[in-house]
Amino acid sequence: MLKDLWPSLAKGAAGFALGLALWWGLSAPYARLLATLTEPLIRMVERPAVTRLIAGGTELTIDRDDFPRSSPRPGLTLMDLTANIVLLTTLFAVNKRPISDRNIRGFVLASLALLAVHIAAIIVNVESIYALRLGPWSERNYGPFARNFWGAGAHFYSLIGVFGAGFALWWLFRPSNEVPADSRKGDRRKTAKNTRAPSR
Amino acid sequence: MAANPVKPRIIFVAKFGAVLLVLYAVIALNQVNDAVIVPFTEVVARGSAALLRGVEGGVDAQGTIMRSARFALDVRNGCNGVEATLLLAAAILAFPATLRSRLIGLVICCVAIELLNIVRLSSLFWLGEHYRQVFDLFHVAVWQSLIILAAISMFVLWSWKFAERPLAKSR
Numbered sequence: 001m002l003k004d005l006w007p008s009l010a011k012g013a014a015g016f017a018l019g020l021a022l023w024w025g026l027s028a029p030y031a032r033l034l035a036t037l038t039e040p041l042i043r044m045v046e047r048p049a050v051t052r053l054i055a056g057g058t059e060l061t062i063d064r065d066d067f068p069r070s071s072p073r074p075g076l077t078l079m080d081l082t083a084n085i086v087l088l089t090t091l092f093a094v095n096k097r098p099i100s101d102r103n104i105r106g107f108v109l110a111s112l113a114l115l116a117v118h119i120a121a122i123i124v125n126v127e128s129i130y131a132l133r134l135g136p137w138s139e140r141n142y143g144p145f146a147r148n149f150w151g152a153g154a155h156f157y158s159l160i161g162v163f164g165a166g167f168a169l170w171w172l173f174r175p176s177n178e179v180p181a182d183s184r185k186g187d188r189r190k191t192a193k194n195t196r197a198p199s200r
Numbered sequence: 201m202a203a204n205p206v207k208p209r210i211i212f213v214a215k216f217g218a219v220l221l222v223l224y225a226v227i228a229l230n231q232v233n234d235a236v237i238v239p240f241t242e243v244v245a246r247g248s249a250a251l252l253r254g255v256e257g258g259v260d261a262q263g264t265i266m267r268s269a270r271f272a273l274d275v276r277n278g279c280n281g282v283e284a285t286l287l288l289a290a291a292i293l294a295f296p297a298t299l300r301s302r303l304i305g306l307v308i309c310c311v312a313i314e315l316l317n318i319v320r321l322s323s324l325f326w327l328g329e330h331y332r333q334v335f336d337l338f339h340v341a342v343w344q345s346l347i348i349l350a351a352i353s354m355f356v357l358w359s360w361k362f363a364e365r366p367l368a369k370s371r
Binding site: 086 | 205345
C-alpha cells in the first residue's frame with residue numbers, strides 16, 4: 001500500500017496545482033461563460049423576464065430592469081461556487097493512468113457536468129438573493145416556503161454541495177478500474193475479510 | 201454476461217446525495233446548531249488555539265473566536281470540519297459494507313478529519329497573523345480543498361482496503 005502512496009501524492013499535488021491554476025487563471029472568462037449560459041435560463045422561467053447577469057472579473061452583478069436606477073445591485077462571488085474545479089482536477093489526476101484517453105474522456109465529461117452544476121448553483125443563489133436579501137420586495141414576491149427553499153438550497157451548496165458534487169462526478173466518470181470497490185465482480189456474493197459464507 | 205459498471209455507481213451517488221441531504225437537514229436545524237454545532241466549534245477553536253500556543257504565545261480562544269494581539273479569526277460553519285465530516289459520513293453510509301466496518305470507519309475517519317482541521321485552523325491563523333496577503337487563497341482554495349481531499353482519500357482507502365462487504369441473501 002505504501003509503495004503506491006508517493007506516486008499518488010505526487011500526481012495529486014500536480015493535479016491540485018493544475019486545478020488551482022485553471023480555477024484561478026480562467027476565472028474571469030469562465031464567469032463570462034456562466035453569465036451567458038445562465039441568464040437565458042433564469043429569464044425563461046421568470047415573468048416578466050427582467051434579470052440580467054453581468055460578469056465583472058470573478059463576480060456576477062445581478063441586475064433587473066425593474067430595479068430603481070439609484071439602488072445598489074447585489075453581487076455573487078463565483079470563486080466560492082466553482083472551487084470544486086480544483087477538487088475534480090486533483091481526483092482525476094490521482095487516477096492510475098491520468099493522461100490515458102479514458103481518464104481524459106472521463107474528466108471532460110465530468111467537467112461538462114460540473115458546468116451544469118455551476119449553472120444550477122448560480123440560479124439557486126440568484127433566487128436566494130431575490131427571496132431573502134431584497135427586504136420588502138422579497139417578502140412581497142416570495143412566500144415562506146419559497147424563501148426557505150431557496151435559502152436552504154444556496155446554503156447547502158455553499159457548505160457541502162459544492163464539494164459533494166465534485167466527488168460524485170469523479171465517482172461517476174472515473175475509469176472503471178480505478179477503485180476496485182465496484183469492480184470486484186461478484187464481491188457481494190463472496191465473503192470479505194472476517195466473514196464466512198454459509199456452507200451448503 | 202458482463203456486469204454493467206455504471207449501475208452501482210449511479211446507485212452509490214444517489215444514496216450519497218440522499219444521505220448528504222438528510223445530514224444537512226439535521227445540522228441545519230436551529231436546535232441542533234445551538235446545542236451541538238456551536239459548542240463543538242468552540243472546542244475546535246480552543247484546540248486550535250492550544251496547538252498554536254505550542255508554537256507561539258499569546259493566542260487565546262473565546263467562544264468560537266481565536267484571537268491574538270494582531271489577528272482574530274471567527275470559526276464558523278464551513279471551517280469547523282463538519283462539512284468534511286458530513287461528506288465522509290455520507291460516502292461511508294452509502295457504500296455497501298457491514299454495519300461494523302461502517303461504524304469503525306466513521307469513528308476513525310471523523311476523528312482524523314477533525315484533528316486535521318485543528319491543524320488547518322492553526323495554520324490559517326498563523327498565516328493571517330504573518331502573511332495576510334495569502335490568507336484568502338489558503339482559506340478558500342487550498343485548505344478547503346485539502347480537507348475535502350483528505351476526507352475523500354480516507355473514504356477511498358476505507359472502501360478499498362477495510363470495508364467488509366455484506367453477505368448476499370441466501371436464495
